[in-house]
Amino acid sequence: MKLSRRHFLQGLAAVSTALAIGHGHTASISKRHTRIIPSSNVQIPAIGMGSWLVFAIEPENEAELATREVVIREFLTQGGGMIDSSPMYGVAQDVIGRCLRRIDDHTGLFSATKVWTHGNRQGLLQMEDSRLLWGLPRFDLMQVHNLMDWETHLPNLYDMKDEGEVGYVGVTTSHGRRHEELIDIMRSQPLDFVQFTYNLLDREAEEYLLPMAADRGIAVIINRPFQRGGLFNKFSRYRLPKWAADIDCENWAQFFLKFVISHPAVTCAIPATSRVDHLQQNMGAAYGRLPDTAMRKEMVKYVQGLRV
Numbered sequence: 002m003k004l005s006r007r008h009f010l011q012g013l014a015a016v017s018t019a020l021a022i023g024h025g026h027t028a029s030i031s032k033r034h035t036r037i038i039p040s041s042n043v044q045i046p047a048i049g050m051g052s053w054l055v056f057a058i059e060p061e062n063e064a065e066l067a068t069r070e071v072v073i074r075e076f077l078t079q080g081g082g083m084i085d086s087s088p089m090y091g092v093a094q095d096v097i098g099r100c101l102r103r104i105d106d107h108t109g110l111f112s113a114t115k116v117w118t119h120g121n122r123q124g125l126l127q128m129e130d131s132r133l134l135w136g137l138p139r140f141d142l143m144q145v146h147n148l149m150d151w152e153t154h155l156p157n158l159y160d161m162k163d164e165g166e167v168g169y170v171g172v173t174t175s176h177g178r179r180h181e182e183l184i185d186i187m188r189s190q191p192l193d194f195v196q197f198t199y200n201l202l203d204r205e206a207e208e209y210l211l212p213m214a215a216d217r218g219i220a221v222i223i224n225r226p227f228q229r230g231g232l233f234n235k236f237s238r239y240r241l242p243k244w245a246a247d248i249d250c251e252n253w254a255q256f257f258l259k260f261v262i263s264h265p266a267v268t269c270a271i272p273a274t275s276r277v278d279h280l281q282q283n284m285g286a287a288y289g290r291l292p293d294t295a296m297r298k299e300m301v302k303y304v305q306g307l308r309v
């Protein structure tokens with residue numbers, strides 16, 4: 002029997018229906034790159050943060066937890082928005098929640114997680130479990146992870162959105178998996194967000210997914226913008242081209258991320274890191290000049306010309 006969400010959620014604290022996106026902490030943050038979510042016209046920062054593996058620590062270990070707290074704190078201070086997680090990422094949501102509880106000012110946080118299970122009841126229980134782990138009144142975005150049992154979960158997510166229990170609804174996939182099914186879902190479902198892989202070495206999404214998202218007015222989250230770190234392994238021993246300075250790239254992380262967020266259909270990239278120095282590099286991509294179409298072609302040509 003289908004569990005009624007109303008019954009399931011009975012007794013929970015009232016949730017805010019406001020789509021509260023922060024406007025930054027300092028004057029300079031107002032200059033960061035933001036993108037509009039087509040379904041709401043709300044702006045979010047173009048650089049977010051992932052949480053797969055990098056938050057796989059022992060949550061009770063104070064030293065390890067403190068390092069991740071610094072990463073999240075710095076992310077928010079530098080004007081970051083979306084933090085993306087999933088019940089699939091082990092203790093990541095627990096770690097995020099513990100860190101957020103230690104940070105007084107969450108202004109600007111755009112909380113995004115996923116449902117990753119089969120079945121109606123299991124899905125509802127899992128989403129509530131995630132909410133409690135993060136310690137938030139509601140998620141800004143709830144996504145169906147890797148399209149798992151999406152036929153069951155999406156109707157619940159639309160109901161939750163209607164009742165202000167989540168801000169937006171999306172689905173995810175990664176590294177080229179199930180793109181045909183994803184395209185069908187993007188065609189037939191009223192999604193706010195879609196998430197898939199795109200980076201300098203994996204540009205398959207340019208063919209169908211990115212144009213279709215733009216066409217359908219679906220916001221796009223890019224996962225694996227560093228190819229799980231593979232781009233650094235391949236290219237970081239090389240110097241950046243001189244002209245990288247023309248798009249305000251001081252390091253490879255910014256070169257990789259500016260390529261991603263300069264695609265006109267991309268809303269937000271979610272690089273993951275366990276290190277505050279890497280986070281600072283990544284957040285640098287949220288500022289300064291971005292490549293135009295011709296420069297984007299040069300970026301592809303440049304990395305293709307390097308011996309890997």
Ligand SMILES: NC(=O)c1ccc[n+]([C@@H]2O[C@H](COP(=O)([O-])OP(=O)(O)OC[C@H]3O[C@@H](n4cnc5c(N)ncnc54)[C@H](OP(=O)(O)O)[C@@H]3O)[C@@H](O)[C@H]2O)c1
Nearest residue numbers: 051052053173175224225226227228229230254272273275
């Ligand atoms: N199907 C899905 O829904 C799905 C699938 C895949 C990913 N995702 C989401 O997308 C997020 C991003 O993808 P990902 O984590 O697979 O890969 P990624 O962000 O492309 O790469 C992460 C790796 O890059 C390294 N890194 C980050 N910043 C760096 C820097 N400035 N310099 C050098 N190394 C750096 C990190 O190591 P350090 O810790 O050493 O910085 C980490 O090993 C995930 O965390 C997850 O939230 C979702």
